Amino acid sequence: MDLNFRIPGPTPLPPMVLSAMQRPMISHRGSQFKEFYLETLRLAREAHRTEHPVLLWPASGSAGWEASVVNLFAPGDPVLATVCGEFGQRYAEVARIFGLDVRMLEAPWGQAVTPDLLRAALEANPEVKGVFITHNETATAVTNPVAELAAVVRAHGALVLVDAVSGAGALPLEVDAWGLDFVMSGSQKAWMCPPGLMIAAIGPRAMDAVKGSGFPRFYWDFERMLQQSEQGFTPTTPALSTLYGFHAALTIMIDEGMDAVWDRHRRLGEAARRTLTEGGVELFADPAYASNTVTGFLTPEGVSTKAFNARLKEEFGVVAAGGQGPFKETMVRIGHMGWTTIGETEAAAAAAVAVAHELGSAEA
Ligand SMILES: Cc1ncc(COP(=O)(O)O)c(C=O)c1O
Numbered sequence: 001m002d003l004n005f006r007i008p009g010p011t012p013l014p015p016m017v018l019s020a021m022q023r024p025m026i027s028h029r030g031s032q033f034k035e036f037y038l039e040t041l042r043l044a045r046e047a048h049r050t051e052h053p054v055l056l057w058p059a060s061g062s063a064g065w066e067a068s069v070v071n072l073f074a075p076g077d078p079v080l081a082t083v084c085g086e087f088g089q090r091y092a093e094v095a096r097i098f099g100l101d102v103r104m105l106e107a108p109w110g111q112a113v114t115p116d117l118l119r120a121a122l123e124a125n126p127e128v129k130g131v132f133i134t135h136n137e138t139a140t141a142v143t144n145p146v147a148e149l150a151a152v153v154r155a156h157g158a159l160v161l162v163d164a165v166s167g168a169g170a171l172p173l174e175v176d177a178w179g180l181d182f183v184m185s186g187s188q189k190a191w192m193c194p195p196g197l198m199i200a201a202i203g204p205r206a207m208d209a210v211k212g213s214g215f216p217r218f219y220w221d222f223e224r225m226l227q228q229s230e231q232g233f234t235p236t237t238p239a240l241s242t243l244y245g246f247h248a249a250l251t252i253m254i255d256e257g258m259d260a261v262w263d264r265h266r267r268l269g270e271a272a273r274r275t276l277t278e279g280g281v282e283l284f285a286d287p288a289y290a291s292n293t294v295t296g297f298l299t300p301e302g303v304s305t306k307a308f309n310a311r312l313k314e315e316f317g318v319v320a321a322g323g324q325g326p327f328k329e330t331m332v333r334i335g336h337m338g339w340t341t342i343g344e345t346e347a348a349a350a351a352a353v354a355v356a357h358e359l360g361s362a363e364a
Contacts, residue, residue, distance in 0.1 A: 003313070006348045007321040008138050008166055008294040008335030009189035013245070017192055017339075020248035021241045028240065034232030040243060041229060043250035047258060048168070048183065048201045050175035055225045056246075058239035059198040061165040064184025065094040067198070067220035068161050072130060072182065072206055074214025075099035080121055080128040080158070082113040082149070086139035086324040091132045091163055098215065103128060109140045109327070112289035115148045122156045130159040135167035135183075139324040141285045141296040141333060143171060147178045154179045159206060165189060168199070169253065170265040170293045170337045181206040187242055190265075190293060192249040192338040196242035202226070265292040268336040272349045279353025284331060293337035296323065297352070298330050300360030305329050308355060316351035 005012050026032050044054040057063060073079065079100050081092035084107040095102045105121040107113045113133070122128065131153045136143045146167075150160045159181040164173055168183065169190030175183050180203065187197035202222055210222050218224075219236070228235045253261050269292030273283060276297060284296040299308045305322040309332060312318045323331025334352065336345040 002317070004316070004318045004344055004348050006318055006334045006336070006344070008333055008337065009186070010195055011189060011192060011335060011338040012340060013194065014192055014249065014252060014339045016248045016252060017245040020244040021194075023244050025240055028234065028238050033238075036247065037229075037234070037238070037243070038232040040247045040250065043247065043254055044199065045201075046254055047250055048173065048175045049177065049258065050201050050203070052176065052201065052203050053207075053226050053229065054199060054201045055222065055229055056238075056243070057198045057200070057220070057225070058196060058236070058242070060195055061163075061184065061186030061198055062090070063198040063220070064163065064165070064186075064200055065091045066098075067200060067222070068182050068184065069095050069098045069100060070215040070217045070220055071213055071222045072159060072161070072209045073098075073100055074212070076101055077130075078103060078125065078128045079130045079132065080105055080125055081132045082118060082121075082134070082144070083107070084111060084113050084134065084140060084142055084144065085109050085137035087137055087163060087165070088132070088134045089325070091134070095132070109325070110142065110284050111286050112142050112144045113149065115145065115152050118149055118152045122152065122158070126156070128158050130161050133160065133162050135162050135164035135173065136171060136291050136293055138166040138294055138333075139327075141283075141291040141294045142289045143167065143291045144289065146180070147174070150178045150180055159209060166291075166293050166337065170261065171291075172262050175201045175203065179203075187246055190337040191246060192252070193245040194242055196239045197246055265337060268292060268340065268342060268345050269295065271342045271345050272334060272336050275346050275349035276353060279350065279356070281353055281356050284327075294333050294335050295349070296331050296333040298327070299332060300356055303359045305332055308332055308359060311355045311359060312351055315355065316347075318348045318351045320348065320352070
């Protein structure tokens with residue numbers, strides 16, 4: 001049986017991506033690579049709506065947290081981490097590990113970070129040099145209002161750093177128009193590729209900040225990577241197969257048009273939420289900030305995530321994810337980003353409704 005693979009990343013791969021990845025290796029120091037790489041970076045800039053560099057590292061998304069800290073700050077620098085779930089917390093933790101002075105703005109899990117909360121936090125912490133924002137908090141299925149939050153940060157003068165791992169390539173994201181200084185993501189989510197690439201859009205204010213940074217660095221050094229990338233090359237061996245896939249995925253997305261891609265995800269999110277709520281399943285996230293790439297709900301009283309997801313898979317062939325942090329054992333998350341259809345998304349949500357009724361009434 002083909003499984004309806006619905007975890008919020010890695011996501012299903014389009015046939016074009018799979019076949020592109022079967023291409024043979026080429027010399028990463030030759031002209032064929034140069035032409036291919038410059039074209040890939042151009043497409044990546046287009047998908048991010050930026051004219052500034054987008055740089056790629058062989059790595060998973062988490063590398064983006066560390067890369068931003070070691071390039072843009074110095075030990076002891078004050079930063080503000082906005083947190084509404086597990087991934088925001090991890091960004092803050094990485095900054096703490098490197099010795100930044102991390103101030104926290106926390107919203108309850110299921111809620112978004114709002115511009116008013118952020119304005120107040122910046123008034124209380126006027127000295128912060130950077131603000132961390134999670135575009136889409138995958139752990140709670142919440143999308144933060146990044147454009148509005150970025151405007152508040154810009155008015156204050158700090159750098160805007162965005163973790164867009166489960167948002168980029170699916171949810172509206174205008175790097176230049178919104179004034180975002182650093183935006184990072186990973187290839188395995190809405191970019192429809194296997195894990196393996198950390199993708200970072202880096203604006204001019206961030207490139208300036210690199211000059212004043214105070215950490216030693218080698219692999220994550222923005223200037224080194226930028227200098228090579230501008231020539232169509234990489235400072236270390238590139239993840240060639242994943243790059244072939246990324247080029248194919250970007251081609252599909254740019255052909256469709258980013259506005260159309262974002263609108264398709266809006267419809268996917270609405271389909272998931274409609275099917276669940278009409279079936280009587282209450283959603284975890286505040287509806288005003290519900291994510292269009294992932295939807296989460298709590299299991300019926302007394303039913304573990306493990307039992308719920310096992311039933312979903314055995315009975316309906318749906319592979320869903322569990323929760324994280326305090327909701328590890330009680331939340332179920334269904335991903336609907338990248339190479340997926342409304343039909344697959346609705347089928348997964350309908351299966352979740354059936355399992356919720358079956359296990360919920362069994363427990364009653
Ligand atoms: C919002 C967010 N940030 C960061 C990460 C970490 O990315 P990775 O697992 O690729 O290191 C994830 C992974 O799910 C995520 O959803």
